[in-house]
Amino acid sequence: MQGFPGSKVDPQDQSVEFDPTAPEHWGEATKLVRGGLTRSQFGETSEALYLNSGFVYPDAETAAARFAGEDDGFVYSRYGNPTVGMFEERLRLLEGAEACFATASGMSAVYGALACQLKAGDHVVASRALFGSCFQIITNILPRFGITYELVDGKDHDAWRAALTENTKCVFLETPSNPTLEVIDLEAVCEIARSAGARIVVDNVFASPVLQKPLTYGADVVVYSGTKHIDGQGRCLGGAVLSSEEFKEKELKPFLRHTGPALSPFNAWVLLKGLETLSLRIRHQSSAALEVASQLETVTGVEGVLYPHLDSHPQAGLCRKQMSHGGSVVTFRIDGGRERAFDIMRRLSIIDISNNLGDSKSLITHPASTTHRNIGEEERARVGIGENMLRLSVGLEETSDLLADLTQAITG
Numbered sequence: 375m376q377g378f379p380g381s382k383v384d385p386q387d388q389s390v391e392f393d394p395t396a397p398e399h400w401g402e403a404t405k406l407v408r409g410g411l412t413r414s415q416f417g418e419t420s421e422a423l424y425l426n427s428g429f430v431y432p433d434a435e436t437a438a439a440r441f442a443g444e445d446d447g448f449v450y451s452r453y454g455n456p457t458v459g460m461f462e463e464r465l466r467l468l469e470g471a472e473a474c475f476a477t478a479s480g481m482s483a484v485y486g487a488l489a490c491q492l493k494a495g496d497h498v499v500a501s502r503a504l505f506g507s508c509f510q511i512i513t514n515i516l517p518r519f520g521i522t523y524e525l526v527d528g529k530d531h532d533a534w535r536a537a538l539t540e541n542t543k544c545v546f547l548e549t550p551s552n553p554t555l556e557v558i559d560l561e562a563v564c565e566i567a568r569s570a571g572a573r574i575v576v577d578n579v580f581a582s583p584v585l586q587k588p589l590t591y592g593a594d595v596v597v598y599s600g601t602k603h604i605d606g607q608g609r610c611l612g613g614a615v616l617s618s619e620e621f622k623e624k625e626l627k628p629f630l631r632h633t634g635p636a637l638s639p640f641n642a643w644v645l646l647k648g649l650e651t652l653s654l655r656i657r658h659q660s661s662a663a664l665e666v667a668s669q670l671e672t673v674t675g676v677e678g679v680l681y682p683h684l685d686s687h688p689q690a691g692l693c694r695k696q697m698s699h700g701g702s703v704v705t706f707r708i709d710g711g712r713e714r715a716f717d718i719m720r721r722l723s724i725i726d727i728s729n730n731l732g733d734s735k736s737l738i739t740h741p742a743s744t745t746h747r748n749i750g751e752e753e754r755a756r757v758g759i760g761e762n763m764l765r766l767s768v769g770l771e772e773t774s775d776l777l778a779d780l781t782q783a784i785t786g
């Protein structure tokens with residue numbers, strides 16, 4: 375499953391002839407605005423919204439041919455839909471993957487990407503610092519079907535090596551991690567997993583497809599929550615799985631088609647429009663987040679700041695190599711405990727209290743009592759989530775307003 379076309383940017387490789395009219399060769403901004411655009415006979419400017427569940431056929435022969443797979447026209451929106459297809463193609467081009475399948479949410483993408491390839495007796499190795507629901511899938515849901523697991527510190531390469539067994543079918547990881555923003559060396563871990571014969575599935579939600587491209591480091595499958603940065607404006611849920619054509623056709627598609635977590639065409643349309651501004655938003659949010667992170671380091675009452683592109687990040691070099699910008703999330707620890715953290719949140723006047731992230735509105739959450747409540751105190755201690763930790767998702771407001779809001783709330 376190695377060697378996606380376009381996934382390794384090698385200027386010496388002349389085997390693919392450069393064709394400026396081929397969408398694969400467009401620059402990122404062009405892909406985001408025009409990728410996948412298929413206009414109807416009416417010549418609409420924006421992508422059309424095909425809000426239909428089924429399709430009609432000109433004759434019974436065509437229906438038979440579509441069911442036989444001899445005609446690739448649409449059959450049913452659980453299988454595919456023109457608006458969903460435009461979203462899949464646009465995201466596929468951005469990621470540089472062979473194939474993309476859209477899903478109803480990020481979690482259906484994660485579950486589908488794992489469940490479609492695992493069976494009883496298989497083993498999964500995952501990084502310990504996972505998004506809450508991903509942690510539940512690995513440690514509670516998959517084990518009910520006879521799939522065993524081991525969790526490792528994602529930074530510890532020896533731990534990855536030791537955890538991989540003959541039965542390890544799959545490695546699952548998230549980088550940067552939520553909320554501690556630890557970074558896993560994708561190139562190194564993909565190499566370790568590959569040499570043990572395991573496939574690598576990466577949850578790339580925090581970085582987004584603009585800042586980090588796991589396929590170029592050797593990952594096999596990349597999953598997204600479209601709910602986060604891709605929509606980025608708090609409107610709808612969505613998700614996607616990116617992979618090789620072979621994985622999609624042979625493993626993913628049969629599983630998702632029959633189990634049914636299809637993306638609504640309406641949500642696909644919203645996400646398509648989100649992709650058009652994704653790069654602009656992420657770059658702006660990343661530079662604002664870097665400014666907020668560096669300023670927070672100087673505010674009295676702040677014990678420490680975690681942000682991938684800060685010099686003080688313990689893996690600053692790796693962060694810069696792997697991510698083109700630091701992302702929209704800043705995590706910080708304050709002097710005090712839960713009460714003090716809640717006080718600060720109460721005093722904020724612009725920044726909203728919400729567990730969502732990647733939104734144009736700045737949002738703050740207390741992970742220990744919300745997103746990471748279910749993993750329990752012991753597990754929280756292990757991944758370094760204390761009662762004094764706050765996670766801030768930096769939005770598109772004026773950065774000076776955000777800094778003033780945070781400063782008055784922390785020092786006031």
Ligand SMILES: *Cc1c(COP(=O)(O)O)cnc(C)c1O
Pocket residue numbers: 479480481482484505508548552577579580598599600601602611612613
């Ligand atoms: C939000 C999130 C998900 C799940 O996405 P939904 O769209 O909410 O289902 C998975 N992984 C990470 C890292 C997330 O932040």
